[in-house]
Amino acid sequence: MGEKVIERFELKYLQIVDEAGVADPSLISSFPDGLIKKFFEAIVLTRTYNERALSLQREGRLGTYASVYGQEACQIGSALALEKGDWVFPSFRESGVFLTLGYPIWQMLRYWKGDERGMKIPRDINIFPMSVPVGTHIPHAAGAAWAMKIKGHKNASLCYFGDGGSSRGDFHEGLNIAGVLKLPAVFICQNNQWAISVPRSRQTAAKTIAQRAWSYGFEGVQVDGNDVLGVYSATKGALEKAKKGGGPTLIECFTYRLDDHTTADDASRYRSGEEVKEWKGKEPLVRLKILMQKKGLLSGEYEKTVNEKAKALVDKAIEEEEAYPPSEPEDIILYTNSSLTPRQSREIKELGWQK
């Protein structure tokens, strides 16, 4: 009788390299130099791509585009923790993930130009088309993980969404199902503090998003989302646990969207320049470079090569993209189902679209 405590929870926060580039000595030790260089190269590639995409958009050569600037560590740290056979379920801001998985850059550009063929995923990459309706892809990740479990495949699914996405029913139903079935799924919330103009504080009164994991009976952790090592480590651990049958994990990457929401947005309408400036000081590349310098991993020569290689890759992709032949109008109808209905065939004829 009376009142008693029946459950206790603790939420942990993980950071391996801080804003000043100082690393936790015990946690950094397991990171081989090669991996750190991989982080660096992927961030450079992502930034290079992102900047070019933004300028292409300004020139009218792409449609509305969602910049990834500031969130590279969340995406690259987690994507590099994936293994072959794992599946990825991205939202619309995961350029860093696509690039890290080796997704053809020209296809990414093509997608943002407004071409469905940009999301005709190459056979050797297990990623879903980007999800435009926020949060709706979360149950898909649970479903794929469920299928892996049923089929006995020792893989996991990895799902990306934002702080805004965590308010949707899909988040709740998807994570809850994953918890009940103990599915091999890892959920990564990139809490970039904003959902267009709505600040995190207005998205939920919960102090963190990570703590929601306990609603579903599994573990959650908040990670410094601008610390690529921290993100890698948390994701790697979560994926391993998932594949061993330990069930899902929710990882909140605490980060910041340094650019406008998309190129159609003007963030100066709703947030202060000081806030952005403050977060620029915490961005993921600077601290990684300091760390690499200290470790002697960042020669001028190396940096130059990495930059040039990234630039060359993106340049080549832009050329490929622009040389790509346009779709046929018929394609609007052709991929609806495995075969055309009589009405669709008639429509193709009536519209004069048959090839």
Place this chain on the structure above:
Amino acid sequence: MGEKVIERFELKYLQIVDEAGVADPSLISSFPDGLIKKFFEAIVLTRTYNERALSLQREGRLGTYASVYGQEACQIGSALALEKGDWVFPSFRESGVFLTLGYPIWQMLRYWKGDERGMKIPRDINIFPMSVPVGTHIPHAAGAAWAMKIKGHKNASLCYFGDGGSSRGDFHEGLNIAGVLKLPAVFICQNNQWAISVPRSRQTAAKTIAQRAWSYGFEGVQVDGNDVLGVYSATKGALEKAKKGGGPTLIECFTYRLDDHTTADDASRYRSGEEVKEWKGKEPLVRLKILMQKKGLLSGEYEKTVNEKAKALVDKAIEEEEAYPPSEPEDIILYTNSSLTPRQSREIKELGWQK
């Protein structure tokens, strides 16, 4: 750097009177005898009504009916904590709430017979029509609470749903919005261990449903749902807090559905007689009677009067219900909107339904 704990939570459980009728001495002291008798009388009325409804259903005089047996304490304890001006959002199993608010019994029976007029809520009772789609009414409770806040009314809304309902997107979005806006809303989850044939353990991997409150930045508590005093106390406190601007509370009433899901269900297909028997030993009336006996509140005379009064009320309601004239077919169309569309008027004529 490194790993650190950034958030800690504790979940409390409240029980004032245990299964053996033993009360926590400090917590019981605030309960006047009159209130305890009110609990008793409401439970008796609810049981009397419920038994009659079940037998009417067996006789073919009602449609499918959802029994409240076993959950009376959750409903009565909470409903008695309401004040005038508070609003209630019930699911389909809240007969105990309706009765406690003085809802016309003949209308309740009428509803279960299949007559919309059963949910033509009397003007002096602020309850919504029962929600048949599970969990979908949760955001309505948030909305009403929001309106109270906007209008500066010092009231609260009280929402009932089941363990099954807590898995729905509506739960998540409704509670999250209530948290963000700090709305005067109290959410009562009657965790009766089953959602038709699906056991609580399969509904979520979380140990409790109450702990979900932290996902939304407010407080949650688990209460012994078969202890009417505990439920009353938790609800009263939560309502007071809400009205003072303290925001929402999630109360999980830990209880048990002693009957089949509805009269259309056969629970023996999926759960054991032993489990039911065990929970019968914890049901709310027995322990209350022991408590009352100890307190000298339960004379044979009094008990008889209460039983007879309940029976008389229900008898009278059955008569009223049966004497009630049938609806006109026109009513099918008439209440769709505030006025009829031309097509609806034509349809009423074509169907020969005009009065």
Place this chain on the structure above:
Amino acid sequence: MAKINIVQAINQALREEMERDADVIVLGEDVGKDGGVFRVTEGLLEKFGPARVIDTPLAELGIAGAAIGMAAYGLKPVVEMQFMAFSYEAIEQIFSHAARLRNRSRGRYNCPIVVRMPYGVGIKGPELHMDSSEALFCHMPGIKVVVPSTPYNAKGLLTSAIRDPDPVVFLEPARLYRAIKTEVPQGEFTLALGKADVFQEGRDITAISWGAMLHRVIDASEGFDCEIIDLKTLKPFDEETILNSVKKTGRVVIVHEATKYCGLGAEVAAFLAQEAIMHLKGPVARVAAPEAVVPMALLEDYYMPSKERIRRAFEEAMKY
């Protein structure tokens, strides 16, 4: 051949497809131990085990969404929504994802899910247990919609739906579940999606319906020389069969349980108004529910198109 009802026919189709293809799984609320609230999945858990017959949390959008992920990964999930109205939370998953996955990925992924649900008036159910909103799904490019009217076509159509490489919404007329028994072959057989049945040939009137209404139409047709078409696949419907019949009769009566406004009857009528106008002798009649939501049990019988209303429509048609 054994005579079985629709519940048994669907159960048989599920069972045989699950035996045939290990990728076929069944998921939904109460589909496991309880065998579904209509007992459609009875015995499947015992036979195929809890990995393939799965009781889910009460979360319709989650169930549909998870099924999409499963399907893309390589399973063939058959989802049960307990009643049609409870599928509405899942409409976004069905419309924005299941229906579009193949198109959005230009064929890299497809989504072979079947979403089964009982629907329709006539079971004295509680509120929201008797909706007939087939038109909502019919308006979604990429979604096929199927409704059986007999045990035989319940089995054949469901088998086809499960084998279909794309998403199919499979609507089961709850009123018919146990109302009719017919002979149904044991063992697998399929009925092509997109094909209607001419249930009965006739010269004067083409009566078009599906599901439970087919049987009302049959009842009402006595004394009329009525060609009775059972649509079976609502999307895409069998234009050829309808057109051939209307060319012959010149008179059309469409009967459905749903409301008229943007119901499937509207599409059938509009199709005829475009393609067969020169063959029509008189108005295309729709006998349907009035513009109102399904009433509760006591008024339910008034809502459903009655034999008398259908006969009146036939009589009216014969005036032209």
Place this chain on the structure above:
Amino acid sequence: MAKINIVQAINQALREEMERDADVIVLGEDVGKDGGVFRVTEGLLEKFGPARVIDTPLAELGIAGAAIGMAAYGLKPVVEMQFMAFSYEAIEQIFSHAARLRNRSRGRYNCPIVVRMPYGVGIKGPELHMDSSEALFCHMPGIKVVVPSTPYNAKGLLTSAIRDPDPVVFLEPARLYRAIKTEVPQGEFTLALGKADVFQEGRDITAISWGAMLHRVIDASEGFDCEIIDLKTLKPFDEETILNSVKKTGRVVIVHEATKYCGLGAEVAAFLAQEAIMHLKGPVARVAAPEAVVPMALLEDYYMPSKERIRRAFEEAMKY
């Protein structure tokens, strides 16, 4: 009178209704500080404060559901869904609750909410930013559906929608938001729901459309003696105006952005096939999107009914 565009007209209607009635509130994603992604609610937060102009979490069913509770309690919430396709999660709330609350409570509660949303193709938007699914809402008894085609009727119709005691889905043709400026009176005025406009009288063809397509129809009508009807209210549509016109012309072309199958054009055509068959000289034509989901930007122009397609339909009609 000032010339303003549709964005400004809607903003004015909101502003004036909020001034007039303290119970009118605005809620949705980014409607506050940002003034809405199309700037439709610009300046309202500054003027009416954060209690009445509310940025919500990203939760469409929660927003719609909360609005229902607010409305029943006595407010008049105007909800913004950022784009039509994002309202799909809220369909259950709209269909199972908003549409039915009055009926289920036999008039005790009503649900005066307005759900505003931009819709339609033609803005080179990302995926799922250009759906035209008006027919889904039109199929729900209890829901009114309104689409303005000009700044003037945007203001008048929205004012009426806000004052309507029942739920209204208010669809805003995103393509037109800033495309046309017309004179719109300052100060409140209403335009009756359920009434169509005869935009232009004519004798040969009745062309029926709404929203952005109206302007395509006007363009295409050159050289035809075309009676152009702007439907304005899609549910319930103005049967009388349509019927009178068709009785005169005998030829009908319906133009919409949505796909045909169970689209609103089907209902209009079916209505005519029932009520006006004897006046029809030829087929009822529907010019609409092909049976496919809205393509992304590069193919978008092919999807939308073009001036040429509409003209072809007019020419075809004139053959009868």
